Amino acid sequence: MAGLLHDRDTAVYVHFPWCAKKCPYCDFATRAVEPASIDHDGYADAIARDLENRRAQLEGRRLVSVFFGGGTPSLWSAAALGRTLERIRGAFGSELDDLEVTAECNPSSLSAEQAQAFAAAGINRTSIGVQSLRERHLQFLGRLHDGAGALRALRDAKATGVRVSADLMFGMRDQRDVLADVDVLIEEGLDHVSAYALTIEPGTQFGTLQRLGKLETANEDDYARMFLEAEARFGAAGLAHYEVSNYARPGEEARHNQHYWRGGDYLALGAAAVGCLSEDGTARRWRNQSDPQRYLAEPIEEWSEALDTSERIQEALMLGLRTTEGVDLDGLAARVGVDPRAGRERALERGFERGDLSLDGAVLTVPRERWLRLDGIVAALF
Template sequence: MKTMEPITVYVHFPWCLKKCPYCDFVSFAKAREAIDHRGYADAVLAELRKREEVLGERELRSIFFGGGTPSLWEPDEMGRVLSAVTAAAGRRSPDLEVTVECNPTSLDEQRARAFRAIGVNRLSVGVQGLDVERLRFLGRLHDPDGGLGALSAALRSGMPRVSGDLIYGVAVGTVEAAREQRPEQAAAEARAVASTGVTHISAYSLTVEPGTSFGELARRGRLPLAGDDGVADTFFAIDEALEAEGLAHYEVSNYARPGDEARHNLGYWQGIDYIGLGCAAYGTVSRPDPRWGLRSAGAEGHDGEASAVRYRNIVSPERYMAAMAEGGEAIAVESEERLAPETRLSERIMLGLRLREGLDLEAAAAALGVPAWPPSRRRAAERLERAGRLEVAGGRVRVPRAAWVFADGIAADLF
């Protein structure tokens, strides 16, 4: 591993004011004043001290505070964590990105200024929609003005980069009389968010996940759902609207003004290692420090980038905090998984094909020590090329924009 190979850090904050019915991330409803802000920061710092040896060998590219609702975290406590992470880094990227996910109900100009003061340079705000009925259906606590107001407050604070999230493909009402969001409505909402001056917009189609409230309603046949054709039409309507506003469609669900792409998420899509801190956080690290005490069979003692471990920390905030308070060398890990080189390549294909530029498949395969073009993949690629769903140029593969709505299925065909 080269000394300054890049790495990113994800810090999970597990509390929200309310659990949204579509959300499958680990989060727990709790009032701001009931959260142990300092105790949780102490626990994350204790974990960091046990992982910092790996971080200290790498160039830190980005830090992302996700959740949950990290904008609920007291800025001073978040600042303690942020300062420690940057201090532990072997070298910080000249354009180090520090992002905090926010909900409109916990973000105003004063709080945005406080985040900026501790070193945050990017806020990602969960607007999700600009229609009262759809926001209520999605379980959001803010109204349309609250979403746009949070974006404006973040921009007024002088925050260098602000992103807004939208969810489309939402149907409201009943299964028998579902009212779907029309493509022109979604495009108008995207233009309204862009007009605030944000530098980035994420637009996701509603995905119904098992284990969520929406998942249970869908299982019982009681969730109104938008049709696939309407969702696809909406995808292209948003694409056209935001490209006209000067935001380039650089990933299936993401748009940015030039130079304002989400660097942290680009790390995931490009297969860069990341350390996860906090309860329920995932991390994926090539050749992790043996002192981490990994339990997985075969997780240690292998050289090269192909030797990687994905871990997940204890999910319960209370158990995580208690384990970190005990001291010692152990880390509050719930599970670890040794990632075979073939698995890592499959993941890079799945994520890399979401990017407009696609993936240098041959370079990725060479780095992992596996063949880029086994016969089955070559045959699948040729079939997808004939269907107009894949472009292959040298060792690089990409999905044409017209086929982006099929990107996940196309990637799966190449495994």
């Protein structure tokens, strides 16, 4: 069943735009800096001003989750992060009981002390960028930690009592080790793992190497084998494949991401953060000033757009069909004012005939055994 979405429920995403080093595959809005040069309090103050400018838009909304992403939020001082969290909670009239507050952390900047300080500041879920436990993969990915450091960070985070997730990367050349990493993460007793494909983006170091024919990655068949074998191993250990790139024990799903996949509203704070809020049947998306120094001086938007109904439907299908929950077509129709079935009757029919789509009441899903072809299946609906 698709999860229930209340239209005043709002998640908050806070972007931390700095990393100690830029990874060669990364095209996120982040800059490499000397950690000692980060203006911790200045950044918290800029976000406080950004939040203040949004107050009127938060009227009557309920806070459902907070996610500190990046970049590398574990480089931020726990005091500045904690102050930011307090202000966010204070800006909403109400919040969900048991509010999920996540911080993305890198093993190289998550000491045991930092993990404790984050937990004391109100973080109750930590998502750790493990990526791999093997030196050769970590070196290839340009990461600053080694396998032992990643395991230490996972254990330190778990010792604080917060929920812990690990990010794991697929798609490197010769991936047999990835399955061994899956087994180790299962043995570590994790309740949530995000397993992402390495994607090569233009404008990154890897993008350049690929253009020059100098980058070796997994071929499609190898990738498909790993994807299915990892799913089988996680499944046998009780971690359900609930979204294309995510596994969790029942009840341990990432609630912030679920809100986003269900098409919920989200407020963006911080440099380069993207938000989307709906009001009276319309929706507006924006991106904040992406240059961190300019954001520190004046936290304003650098771009925004009104989303029309067909864009909202397209986005809801693209996100929702990545999950086992799927998309509640009646709920979506009520939210955007147009039935998403209208104009795509034949595309839906063809999808049902091929077994690419399935309908339970009004809930549309892509069966899990078809997820390797998800992009093509969703594209056929537009």
